[in-house]
Amino acid sequence: MRLPAIGRGALFLALFCILVPGGSAGAKVYEPESFTLSNGMQVVAITDQRVPVVTHMVWYKVGGADEAPGETGLAHFLEHLLFKGTEKVPSGEFSRIVSRNGGQGNAFTGYDYTAYFQTIASDKLPLVMEMEADRMTNLMLDEDEVAAERQVVLEERRSRVDNSPAALLSERTNAALYLNYPYRRPLIGWAHEIEALTRENALAFYRKWYAPNNAILVVAGDITMERLKPLAEKYYGVIPARPVPERMRPEEPEQIAARRVELAHPLAAQESWTRRWLAPSRFWGESRHVLPLAVLAEVIGGGSTSRLYKKLVIEEKVALSVGAFSGGGDIGPSTFGFYGVPAEGHSVEALEKAVEAELQAILRDGVDPAEVARAVKSMKASAVYARDSVTAPAHAVGQALAVGRTIEQIESWPEEVGAVTAEQVMEAARAVLTKPGHVTSVLRPKPAS
């Protein structure tokens, strides 16, 4: 999950809804080159010289799940504050300099990483590298500016969460699903904890985690490693490495109890339903199940020809929409889940029963190997589309590296997906979906009193 924190307002919305396999698109797709600076900072170049533009990103291996209890929202708050200036580049100037040079910049925070990026003419690359390197160590924070930015983040929370019943419920559902793992805490932070975040909290978190040996540089577009290497050495290579603590990620206990989270809200116009299980990720649990689970989600709930949609929306007409989703790109436990909206005249309970029945049928009878082959083929093909962008490959590669994957692993994605069999899909399905400890969430309308 990502939380874009600075919105310039997208100038060009994506016109196409082709799914880019985020975080794990594959072999001979990006062809990134990489080396590591003497201070431990990894440097990656992804060459695409169609236009004279680069996307420059710095990824820090720290995110919302690395916050201490009681400090929810701190990683994201700090990300906002990184625009508040250094001695060389005073507050507000970072974005102004980038746009004065025809560039666009942004930043976002996830549970496992925080990233800063600019897309700019390739001859301006040294400029943004110099400024990004500068704010890796030289941040200065003014008390009044921190106070104003805290209000901005509270407004952001109201926009994203408090004004939206679905987001409010999702926040509570996460808190129920993860019993102990820090993904249970909202990335943006609980409102009362955001209000209490201080300048000192932010600076302490910054000094603890922001170091070259905890960062990855990714430059994509009109760049070659030959040109990037000396620039990386000049701007980032001179920053001394510092000790960075191990990430403390408390382990999740066994999930043995089903839970139910319900929210009735005046702004909810209709009922909706989800059910989630914890599922393996690349670094948690049985990671060999990750890709089979992705294929399973595609086969049973990935679109209008998927099994659930055909059965529940087209044939039985018990649902208006229904589908499945999988994760896997996290350091900690991922999720696998189902969602649905009941059709007019059907209750959320009827929808729930219908999904359960279909799930039992799948677990009993298995999935059709031909369906698995279809899904695998189209997932592999979709990897080609991932190349058609300067910024998307930088995001995908940076995100995968930030959680600890290697370039070889990123590049072997199509081969790995291509090798997934129906047996593996069923093994993964049984490993995850027969566990009792799932969380069901229900959103219901509530008449305004």
Next chain:
Amino acid sequence: MTTMLFRCAVFALGTLLVLGRAGGAEAIEIKRVVSPGGIEAWLVEDHKNPIITLSASFKGGAAADPDGKEGLADMVAALLDEGAGPYDSEAFRRQLEDRVIGLGFSAGRDGFSARLQTLTEHSDTAFELMRLAMSEPRFDPEPVERIRAQIVSSLKRSATRPQTIASETWWRAAFPDHPYGRPDSGTVDSVGRITVEDMKGFAGKVLTRDQMEIGVVGDIDPQRLGLLLDRTFGALPDTPAQTPLEAAQLSAVGETFVVEQAVPQSVVVFGHRGIPRDDPDRFAAAILMEIMAGGFGSRLTEEIREKRGLTYGIYAYSLPLDGAQMVMGGVSTRNDKVAETVRLVREIWAEMAENGPTEQEVRDAKTYINGSFPMQLTSSAPIAGMLVSLQRDKRPLDYLEKRPELIDSVTMTDLKRVAKRLFHADELTFVVVGQPKDLKATAPVPQPRS
């Protein structure tokens, strides 16, 4: 069809847009391709990836929906890829999904657009499916009722969303007697009334070769594109232009409307008249809008977000539609800060009209507008969309080369004059959805038309 191609060879004219070469990047070349059958498309060839991307637009969107059938354009857009020719909905979707072909349609206020993205190896199938969707859509009962139910559900969902309420109220107030005042996607009632005949009629009327613009990017040459253009679009009727949309005057000028809703944060939409797409002052207006609302460093973000922490996001933009031109904006802020935020927007607006921009702001905005242009070209879909806009706006083939000069040549005298023409603080119409404190509505909220 092949014989025809050879009889009248594909006609292609090119222009080279050199974007500066810092690294090893190449220039982008826009070619005007005319098929043997006379269908025009603008093409950017790019053989790096085996991908072809097409964008097409047609005249006639939601504003052309018949009264009482609001939402027709949207519903047609949702159903064209739900079965066509020999394929029922499932078979059609399977053809698309198995080959990872992206085909979709969408309706805007004034126009209707189609988009296609395919791997080169599946391009024959992809273009054929697009042809079928446009020329032989089936509108079978099952998908029609399924999609109708989904649209109704989405209308119910958005009916409680503060952002939707604010926007629909604004348009209803500004255009009480014009199609723009109706909800784009219709209402639960109007969508319930739409018939298959309505949809077939709409498709036949809107999907025509007249006023169609096509942009193509990717792994295809002019020759092959010419062939595919004729195959795909050649059978569309060439009926004459539809009656142009009546020009509208904005109503409720300067009013403030408050829609009560129990939310912690009020959502505000504002706007007033703007300037047309072809206006000679459009370059000055683009510079001024960048200074006013171009994200960080712009006046609105600086004053309202950065200095005062009143919002996470404030935006404004020019919206030159066919029937009316607007400057629109929006902001969200907690209920006890709405009055202050609205007052600030008016002050910032008035100050710009009064004194115009500073020299520094103008320099920065010009370098941003010109320098950021290549950023729109970093993936195929936006390039295809841009090729369509250029044709819709009747720009010459070399427009992109000339645009930087046109931006740079805008003078401070122009900008001061245009600032007075563009920003009218007392004309801003505000709609607030929430529970704003200390903010008085000046007029009752207009009710939906029956």
